[in-house]
Amino acid sequence: MTMTRTPLRTSSALDLSPRYVPVTPSRLRQAKAAYTTRHVYLQAATQLLTGVAPRVGDLVLARVAVIGQHAKIELEHGRRASMFLGDEIVVVYGTRYAPDQFEAVLPDDLGPCELVAAGGIAGRVTSAHAKMQAATGLEPIGLLADAAGNRVNLQSGALPSTPIAGLDRPVTIAVVGASMNSGKTTTAAHLVRGLSRAGINVGAAKTTGTGAGGDVWLLSDAGAYPVYDFTNAGHPSTHLLGSDAVRDVFTGLTDRLAADGCQVVVLEIADGVFQKETAGLLVDPVFAERVDAILFASCDALGASAGVTWLRDRDLAPIAVSGVLSSSPLAAREAEVATGSAVWGLERLSDPHAAGALYRSLLASRTPSAVGNTA
Numbered sequence: 001m002t003m004t005r006t007p008l009r010t011s012s013a014l015d016l017s018p019r020y021v022p023v024t025p026s027r028l029r030q031a032k033a034a035y036t037t038r039h040v041y042l043q044a045a046t047q048l049l050t051g052v053a054p055r056v057g058d059l060v061l062a063r064v065a066v067i068g069q070h071a072k073i074e075l076e077h078g079r080r081a082s083m084f085l086g087d088e089i090v091v092v093y094g095t096r097y098a099p100d101q102f103e104a105v106l107p108d109d110l111g112p113c114e115l116v117a118a119g120g121i122a123g124r125v126t127s128a129h130a131k132m133q134a135a136t137g138l139e140p141i142g143l144l145a146d147a148a149g150n151r152v153n154l155q156s157g158a159l160p161s162t163p164i165a166g167l168d169r170p171v172t173i174a175v176v177g178a179s180m181n182s183g184k185t186t187t188a189a190h191l192v193r194g195l196s197r198a199g200i201n202v203g204a205a206k207t208t209g210t211g212a213g214g215d216v217w218l219l220s221d222a223g224a225y226p227v228y229d230f231t232n233a234g235h236p237s238t239h240l241l242g243s244d245a246v247r248d249v250f251t252g253l254t255d256r257l258a259a260d261g262c263q264v265v266v267l268e269i270a271d272g273v274f275q276k277e278t279a280g281l282l283v284d285p286v287f288a289e290r291v292d293a294i295l296f297a298s299c300d301a302l303g304a305s306a307g308v309t310w311l312r313d314r315d316l317a318p319i320a321v322s323g324v325l326s327s328s329p330l331a332a333r334e335a336e337v338a339t340g341s342a343v344w345g346l347e348r349l350s351d352p353h354a355a356g357a358l359y360r361s362l363l364a365s366r367t368p369s370a371v372g373n374t375a
Helices: 025-030 184-197 214-221 243-259 276-283 285-290 301-312 329-339 346-350 352-364 370-374
Strands: 002-004 019-022 047-050 059-066 072-074 080-082 088-093 102-105 113-117 121-129 136-145 171-177 202-206 227-229 264-272 293-297 320-322
Touching: 025 088, 088 136, 102 113, 171 184, 171 301, 171 352, 184 202, 184 214, 184 264, 184 293, 184 346, 184 352, 202 214, 202 243, 214 227, 214 264, 227 243, 243 264, 243 276, 243 285, 264 276, 276 285, 293 301, 301 329, 320 329, 346 352
Parallel strands: 088 121, 171 264, 171 293, 202 227, 202 264, 293 320
Antiparallel strands: 002 121, 019 047, 047 136, 059 088, 059 136, 072 080, 102 121, 113 121, 113 136
C-alpha cells in the first residue's frame, strides 16, 4: 500500500532570479555534510546561489525544518548523526526509487523540499510506503557555488575514466534481485567474504540505486577493496538517469575496478528486475559482455521462479538463487523445485573453498559472451 504525497511548492511560487551571497568556510564546516557529498571538495564553495532551479547533483546548504522519517543523516564517513530542528546540512539534489520507502523527483525550484534518503538526497516525495512517516522537511538556503559563480555539483568529484582492453578484465559476478530488501547486499557481501578468505583480490561496486553508505560499508567490511558506487561516477542516484548514463556508470566502475588490479569483481544491481533502470542495464549487451555469472536474490520461491524465468528468457540464466529465502530450508527447497537452480545460503557463499572453486571455474570458462555460457 502506498500514499501519494503532493509536492510542497511549484516553481511559479518563487522568483527565479539568480542571486549570490557569501558563505564562510566555518559555516560550511559546522554544517553536517552527507555521505553523498564525500567526493566533493566543499572548500571550493565560497558563495550560495539562490533564485535558480536545482539540477541533479547540485549541492545545497539546507536547514532542517521538520524532523520526520529520517531523524539522522549519514555523514561522509558513515556515522549517522542526529539532526535537530534548525540544523544546517549539506546534501545533494536528486531522485529516489524505493518501493519500501519513498519515490521522489527533482524539485523545480529551491523552495521547501524533503530529505528522501539518509545518505543525503534532497527531493520532492511523490509517493511513499504506508509504513513511512512523513519525510523530514528541509528549507534550502542556497546552492553551493565557487568563486566564479559555478555550481558545486557531484560531477566535480567523479572518478576519471580508465578504459582498458577487454582481455584484462577480472572475473565479474553480478547479484541481481526480485525487489528491494530481497537480500542482494547480504548475498554480495558473503560472496566477497568467501572470495577474500580464499586469498583472491576482490573489488566491488553498487552500480545502481540511491546514494547511501550502508551497502558500501558492508561490502568493504566483508573484504572487498576497493568498493565504489554510482556516487563515485557523479550521480546521487540512478533513478530517471537514462539508459546511456546508467551504462556509462556500469562501464566506468567496472573499468576502474579492472584498472585497480582486482582478480574478481562483485557487483550489486539495485532493486528488482522490473525496475526501469535495472531492467535496461540487464538487457544492454554490455552487461553480458562484462559479467561472467549472475546470482539471483529473492525473498520467496515465487519471486525466485519469476525472476529466474525473466533472466533465462533474456539469456542471463543465474548460476544459483540466494537472498532472504535461503534462511528458510522450506523456502529454499521450494525455490530449488520451482527454478531448477541450486540455492546458495550464506555459509556456502562465504566458504573459501566453494568461492575459490567458483572463481577458478569462471576463469576457465571465459568467453566473449560469458553470462550465457557460465550459467
